[in-house]
Amino acid sequence: MYSFTNDYSEGAHPRIMDALAAANMDQDTGYGEDRFSLAAIDQFKRLLNRDDLAIHLLVGGTQTNMIAISSFLRPHEAAIAAVTGHINVHETGAIEATGHKVIAVPGAPGGKLDPAAIQSALDTHTDEHMVKPKLVYISDTTEIGGVYTKAEIEALHAFCKAHQLILYLDGARLGSALTSSENNLTLRDLPDLVDAFYIGGTKNGALLGEALVICNDALKEDFRYMIKQKGALLAKGRVIGIQFLELFRDDLYYQLADHANHMAAKLAQAIRESGYRFFTESASNQIFPIFSNSLIEQLRKNFSFATWEKVDVSHTAVRLVTSWATKEDQVDAFIDALKKGAKSLSAVEK
Known part of the structure; x- marks a missing residue:
C-alpha cells in the first residue's frame, strides 16, 4: 500500500537525519537559544535581507497559527479566513478555543482570498455588538492547492494597510508555492507584503518545525512569553534549528x-x-x-x-x-x- x-508520511530527508545525528552528543543551551537555532535565525535574516525580523522556531503548523493569531489579537478581535482555510476547517477550533472567532468568507478560485471577500466581512461586522475583524488569514499554498501571485498579495497588503488589518500568511506548504509553475513571488518579497508568516518544514522534508517570521514591530513584544505560556517553548529547540540550517543549505x-x-x-x-x-x-x-x-x-x-x-x-x-x-x-x-x-x-x- x-x-x-x-506530505509528511515519511520521516525526514537523510541529510537532516545525518545532521541531527552528528550533533546528538553536543551539549548546548535550551529553549531555542542554542547555537544551531540562533544560526538558523541569522540564516533566515540573510535570506530575507532584513535584520529587524523577529523569528521563532516552533513545532507544527496548528501550534504556530494558534499562538501567533491569539497573541496578535485583542480579546474582542477576530480573524477572517476563507471557508476552506485551515484555521476554519482542520484545526479543531484551535483559534476559537483561545477566545477568537474565525469569520469564514467564500474564497476566490483556488481557495484564495481577495479584497472583496474581506470587505464583505467588514461590512457585516460594524459595531461593538459583534467581534471586530482584525486579522486576515491566508495560506500559500491554500488548503485546496491555490497559489497566490505577487500581485494578489500586494493587493491584499494594500487593502489590509488601508483598513488597519493584520495580514498573516500560513506557510505550511510555502515550499510548494514558491516552486510552483504559477508562482512569481520570492521568499524575500514576503516581509514587505505581510505582517507575519511562517516557513513550513514539517511538510517539506523536516521531521518537524515551522519558522515564524514576525515583520510588524507592533506584534513582536513579549512573543517568547506567549510561546512559553502556550507550552510551545521546546527545551531541545536545537532539534528544529539543526533542521532549518540543513534545509536552507544549498537550496x-x-x-x-x-x-x-x-x-x-x-x-x-x-x-x-x-x-x-x-x-x-x-x-x-x-x-x-x-x-x-x-x-x-x-x-x-x-x-x-x-x-x-x-x-x-x-x-x-x-x-x-x-x-x-x-x-x-x-x-x-x-x-x-x-x-x-x-x-x-x-x-x-x-
Whole structure:
C-alpha cells in the first residue's frame, strides 16, 4: 500500500537525519537559544535581507497559527479566513478555543482570498455588538492547492494597510508555492507584503518545525512569553534549528518542494489525459481529481488517499498529495492502476 494521503508520511530527508545525528552528543543551551537555532535565525535574516525580523522556531503548523493569531489579537478581535482555510476547517477550533472567532468568507478560485471577500466581512461586522475583524488569514499554498501571485498579495497588503488589518500568511506548504509553475513571488518579497508568516518544514522534508517570521514591530513584544505560556517553548529547540540550517543549505528546501510539485504535475497530466475532471485546478503538490466511487474502491486496493468532497451520488473528489520523498515508480504505478481501472468500468461510471 503506497500513500498519497499527505506530505509528511515519511520521516525526514537523510541529510537532516545525518545532521541531527552528528550533533546528538553536543551539549548546548535550551529553549531555542542554542547555537544551531540562533544560526538558523541569522540564516533566515540573510535570506530575507532584513535584520529587524523577529523569528521563532516552533513545532507544527496548528501550534504556530494558534499562538501567533491569539497573541496578535485583542480579546474582542477576530480573524477572517476563507471557508476552506485551515484555521476554519482542520484545526479543531484551535483559534476559537483561545477566545477568537474565525469569520469564514467564500474564497476566490483556488481557495484564495481577495479584497472583496474581506470587505464583505467588514461590512457585516460594524459595531461593538459583534467581534471586530482584525486579522486576515491566508495560506500559500491554500488548503485546496491555490497559489497566490505577487500581485494578489500586494493587493491584499494594500487593502489590509488601508483598513488597519493584520495580514498573516500560513506557510505550511510555502515550499510548494514558491516552486510552483504559477508562482512569481520570492521568499524575500514576503516581509514587505505581510505582517507575519511562517516557513513550513514539517511538510517539506523536516521531521518537524515551522519558522515564524514576525515583520510588524507592533506584534513582536513579549512573543517568547506567549510561546512559553502556550507550552510551545521546546527545551531541545536545537532539534528544529539543526533542521532549518540543513534545509536552507544549498537550496535543499526548494529542491524537495520542486520534486513534490513535479510528481503531482505528472499525476495530474495523466489523469487529465485519461478524461477525468478536477474539483479545483492546482499547480501545487496537492491535486483534486474527480473519480467514480467504483474506481476509488479499486484504486484503494493498492493506494491510500483522502476523499475530499462528494460531487454527486456516484462521484467523489479525492485529494492526492505528493511529497519530497514520493517515488516516481509509485506515481507510474498509480497511473497504470488508474488506466486499468478505467478500462474495467463503463463510460458512464467514468
